[in-house]
Amino acid sequence: MSGIKEMVHLLGKGAREAATVLVSATAEEKNKALEAVAVTLEENTAGIQAQNEKDLAKGAENGLSTAMLDRLRLNDKRMKSMIEGVRQIMKLNDPVGRVYDERILPNGLKIYRMRVPIGVIGIIYESRPNVTVDASALTLKSGNAVILRGGSEAINSNLALAKVMADAIASAGLPASSVQLVPTTDREAVGEMLKMDDRIDLIIPRGGEALIRRVVENSTIPVIKHYNGICHVYVDSEADLNMAGEITFNAKVQRPGVCNAAETLLVDQAIAEKFLPKMLERLRKAGVRLKGCERTRQIDKSVEEATEQDWNTEYLDLMLSVRVVDHMESAIEHIERHGSRHTDAIVTENQEKALEFIKRVDSSSVMVNTSTRFSDGAQYGLGAEIGISTDKLHARGPMGLEELTTYKWVVLGNGQLRE
């Protein structure tokens, strides 16, 4: 075994050992460990920031953009907010142990499903060091061990954070190996992680599409991923146009750089001439660059021509593609063809059409008369999220604590035999 392979397998062994302890840790024990994490992060803020400075200096030297450097920076405010995040997670209900689907079978067997931790979760992410803390707190609270593989730009920050957390968890009586960071930025380590299916139960990649694609192609471990958010707002012929305007504006402008912001506006031809002129004017005033189909451009000549590529693009910016469609059917077809199954909304006063849209649009969140920006774990009341899944298996949409658990079947008998 190469040194790296051996090292990764040792991490796997440690994580599996931690998982066998965490599986029966009580909510109190896990919260005690989280409180220790919060306190220790507070006490070690200066030391962590010193390590963060190393990453920042190296990043500047390597020509990272100002935006990248900003994401990397653990200033006081970020440290406070990370620590506050840990304390928020303490307050959430522990999903482990919840019993459901309880039944007595005709032969007297009592059967139910029980929520249990998944086991060992591998998280592969890019630059932001706050993921190191958020992800660790969520996996710990849900009774899982975690192996973290952060971006090379943040390696010193991540090592410092992970060490502080592991020490804190151990001081609270749970295994230090509940939280482990891969201590190298060598790519071979990721390859080894992704094949270690006897020791890791789930991989969650967080980052750009190239990273996620690489993980999916190389992993023999189940992966839950989030590719991108090409979200649509469809304004139906029977929409309240005032409401439609507010929702469109909110979905695009309120925070354009995130996955649940709208990228495409679909407008029913019946109300296009009435709705679009004012809407486009308002968007343009807010600095939104507009691209549109032929019919949109007939209504507003200063809209740029949208190419096929535009309909498939997550702008993450003050840009919007606009298409006039014949009817709801065409809107659903457009979403099926160009969407990313993240979040799509209809604005309509017609309840039947709303129900049809809900049924037919195959997205993780389908919304009626509200902004796609609500597609978010905190907004949905999940407390915190480890990501938003655009997959269909296991977890769809915002992934909270419950989605970091699985279930087992429990069967209680008094001597029943199979005939």
Added chain:
Amino acid sequence: MSGIKEMVHLLGKGAREAATVLVSATAEEKNKALEAVAVTLEENTAGIQAQNEKDLAKGAENGLSTAMLDRLRLNDKRMKSMIEGVRQIMKLNDPVGRVYDERILPNGLKIYRMRVPIGVIGIIYESRPNVTVDASALTLKSGNAVILRGGSEAINSNLALAKVMADAIASAGLPASSVQLVPTTDREAVGEMLKMDDRIDLIIPRGGEALIRRVVENSTIPVIKHYNGICHVYVDSEADLNMAGEITFNAKVQRPGVCNAAETLLVDQAIAEKFLPKMLERLRKAGVRLKGCERTRQIDKSVEEATEQDWNTEYLDLMLSVRVVDHMESAIEHIERHGSRHTDAIVTENQEKALEFIKRVDSSSVMVNTSTRFSDGAQYGLGAEIGISTDKLHARGPMGLEELTTYKWVVLGNGQLRE
């Protein structure tokens, strides 16, 4: 594109189109299609059997074992049982559309999760042609399109069955491409299927470990798999020994060739000398070959020596490994180390120990005072199962109709905006 690649992609396109129709098919429409399938299978029994004869002749020519040929054979009884299976699936509740987790958020948004079909499911299996019908009926009832890839030995039988089913489904007004079989046994076709992640949402392999391993290593599509069933019965120091004897015997002998049969008996040292002599005698009389640890062999000298390999083996036969353990803790460790996370049972009258065993043993089904043989979709009241998952994600243990669905989030507003 090669011919095979093109063909597989056409199947994918057809399946995706069918899925967009099936997603909003009612239970009545789906049941009507299933009834048409049952009737058409009845009407075409002779024609199907003629194709089956071709496979049998070719199999005999190629030197398939008698057992293999028997599995392949679609005699009248098997045909009837397959058709009866379709009618049983008609009777099951349709999970699609079920609403749960309903809440009103403080801002007035109404939010719930709704069960929806997964979309397109690929099933890769080996010889038995009845899987072609069972899997199609289950996927159709749950609103999914299916792409079937059967074993080469059954290709003529499978083609005949799939054609009859597709015609029947079309005659009932649902898309013929709801059920499609890959019409070639070329391995390249499987490779293409496993990379077609834009058109297939889930792969379920059914067959031996080599097949499943190959699928897992090559798929970029999520896979739910069943490796094997190394199931344990642990007889605790506080067991009712009479009950323990009955359960052990049932778990091993009632049907040894299936995944939920016991492979290993773990016995607490405190009761080993009292329990084992009679137990081993009874098993031996039933034709069970016994392998044991040193302590077992001290109690019964005619037990063969178990090697490390035995603890990791799914015998699927009248064979049993027996180990005397120090206490429940050692039993749990043994299961953690050698089990396959399928089904494990404890026999004990001590409720606290039972709860500890339930919590700590990380298996899809954990049983108290009953036989591992109950680990089965039909026994659990799921009606029918497409397999038993030894994975932890999405579906664990028996997979019924509900496990062939996923959920979407539905958010209903009246103009709410994100601040």
